[in-house]
Amino acid sequence: xxxxxxxxxxxxxxxxxxxxxxxxxxxxxxxxxxxxxxxxxxxxxxxxxxxxxxxxxxxxxxxxxxxxxxxxxxxxxxxxxxxxxxxxxxxxxxxxxxxxxxxxxxxxxxxxxxxxxxxxxxxxxxxxxxxxxxxxxxxxxxxxxxxxxxxxxxxxxxxxxxxxxxxxxxxxxxxxxxxxxxxxxxxxxxxxxxxxxxxxxxxxxxxxxxxxxxxxxxxxxxxxxxxxxxxxxxxxxxxxxxxxxxxxxxxxxxxxxxxxxxxxxxxxxxxxxxxxxxxxxxxxxxxxxxxxxxxxxxxxxxxxxxxxxxxxxxxxx
Ligand SMILES: [Zn+2]
Numbered sequence: 001x002x003x004x005x006x007x008x009x010x011x012x013x014x015x016x017x018x019x020x021x022x023x024x025x026x027x028x029x030x031x032x033x034x035x036x037x038x039x040x041x042x043x044x045x046x047x048x049x050x051x052x053x054x055x056x057x058x059x060x061x062x063x064x065x066x067x068x069x070x071x072x073x074x075x076x077x078x079x080x081x082x083x084x085x086x087x088x089x090x091x092x093x094x095x096x097x098x099x100x101x102x103x104x105x106x107x108x109x110x111x112x113x114x115x116x117x118x119x120x121x122x123x124x125x126x127x128x129x130x131x132x133x134x135x136x137x138x139x140x141x142x143x144x145x146x147x148x149x150x151x152x153x154x155x156x157x158x159x160x161x162x163x164x165x166x167x168x169x170x171x172x173x174x175x176x177x178x179x180x181x182x183x184x185x186x187x188x189x190x191x192x193x194x195x196x197x198x199x200x201x202x203x204x205x206x207x208x209x210x211x212x213x214x215x216x217x218x219x220x221x222x223x224x225x226x227x228x229x230x231x232x233x234x235x236x237x238x239x240x241x242x243x244x245x246x247x248x249x250x251x252x253x254x255x256x257x258x259x260x261x262x263x264x265x266x267x268x269x270x271x272x273x274x275x276x277x278x279x280x281x282x283x284x285x286x287x288x289x290x291x292x293x294x295x296x297x298x299x300x301x302x303x304x305x306x307x308x309x310x311x312x313x314x315x316x317x
Contacts, residue, residue, distance in 0.1 A: 003245040004057050004086060005227050010239040012206035013184040016214075018177075018227055019053045021046075024250040025176040028090060031250075033289040038098040039172070041075060044107055046171020047149045048080035049090045050178035053248050054167070055118070055153075056082040058180065063122040063129070067136075070115040071108030074098045078108065081287075084123070086248040089287040104152070105145035109138050112145075116152065134160055150178075157182070166211040170219035177222045179230075181214040183207040210238065252288035259283045259292040260302055268303045275299055 004019040025046060029036065037045065048067050056065040062084050069078040074097060080090040099106055108114040116136040122129035136156045139145050146152045150167040157165040164183040171177070183203060213234050221230065231240060263271050263281060271294070274281045280295040294302065 001226070002248050003227060004053055004248055005231070005242060005245050006057065007231070007240050007242040008184075009206065009210060009235075010241050012210065012238075013203040014207050014210050015058075015182055015184055016210075017054045017057055017180045018231065019050050019057075019248065020227060021050065021053075021176040021248060022174065024088075024248060025049070025171070026174060028088075028250045029173065031287075031289040032091075033284055033286070037092060038094075040098055040100070040102040040107060041078075041092050041094065042173060043171045044069075044075065044104065044149065045078055045080065045090050045092050046176030047169040047178070048078060049082075049088055050169050050171065050176045051149060051153055051167070052080040052082040052090075053086060053088060054178050054180040056084070057086065057246065058182070061120055061122075062126060063120060066119045066121065068117050068119065069108045070117075071110075072113040073105075073107050073110030074102070075107045082248075083251075083253075086246055087251040088248055089250060089252050091286045093286070103147045104138070104149055105147065109145055114138050118156075164207055164211070166214045168214065168217045168219070168222055170222045172223060175223045179214060179217055179222060181207075181211055210235070213238075252285060252290065254285040254288060254290055254292075256292055260294075263294060263299070264302055268299075271299050271302065 002021050002024045004017065006015070006017050008015045028049075029042065036042075048069070052065055052067050064081055064083055066079060066081045069075065071077065074094055076093045076095045078090075078092040080088065082088045105114075108116075116138055118134045118136055120132045122131065134156070136152060137159075138152055140155065146155065148169070150169045154165050154167050157163045163185065166181040167178065169178045217230070217234060221233070225233070227245070231242075262283070271281055275294075275296050280293050281299065283292045283294075284290070285292075
């Protein structure tokens with residue numbers, strides 16, 4: 001089952017989210033064109049996907065949240081993208097062999113030049129909303145590389161949002177999952193500094209207690225337990241208020257029209273040159289493995305002015 005659960009702790013300024021991807025995660029892996037991902041890359045991509053879903057479900061934003069790693073190790077690029085309705089897709093581009101059991105630094109930060117960014121890209125046609133990008137540090141305050149993605153995101157939430165967060169992430173070839181526990185901003189102010197001191201103290205105790213419970217969750221439990229069992233096992237002493245679960249699903253946004261738009265952007269002479277050489281332009285989607293083929297006739301259609309095109313073609317987006 002592919003589910004995202006939201007819950008709050010009654011009487012405590014703490015919220016939580018739990019996501020477990022099974023069928024949709026396997027579908028994403030199965031759609032990979034070419035060699036299957038090595039286990040450490042699969043784990044990274046699954047953790048990025050789970051984290052992206054948790055972060056998007058934790059904010060009100062109509063658009064795409066994208067987490068992107070630009071690596072200088074065997075992972076050159078890893079991207080996980082989540083839409084407001086929790087459709088997701090993810091892909092990684094590799095260069096060179098991946099060491100067994102490699103952790104985050106060895107995968108994307110081998111020479112200390114890895115980059116991680118989170119981008120919020122508003123849905124088309126939302127006036128006044130602008131694309132926003134935050135740089136996510138892969139090192140701690142002493143410039144030591146953080147071994148796991150969960151620690152990277154915990155630090156990012158603390159520094160950028162001043163929100164104390166505990167995160168457990170895990171992924172293998174069958175499941176990608178994550179648990180996020182977060183201290184809620186004080187009521188009447190978006191920052192904990194706006195709290196009265198006694199509220200801050202009480203809130204901190206609640207958060208610390210619940211975060212410690214969350215930290216006892218093993219990756220193995222996260223990968224194997226269903227949501228009810230997991231939440232009961234961790235928080236059986238806490239008054240949990242749960243909301244209706246949501247269904248994340250794997251879906252790609254690629255389409256023939258989008259590819260046509262890219263080819264138009266390349267220009268006619270470029271496209272014609274490829275067709276002259278190979279008979280057709282073939283474009284594969286690295287997210288879902290879909291293949292798009294444009295032969296000479298298709299290519300001629302591409303460069304007909306929009307007004308003369310038959311309906312259903314060339315809707316650029
Ligand atoms: Zn696709």
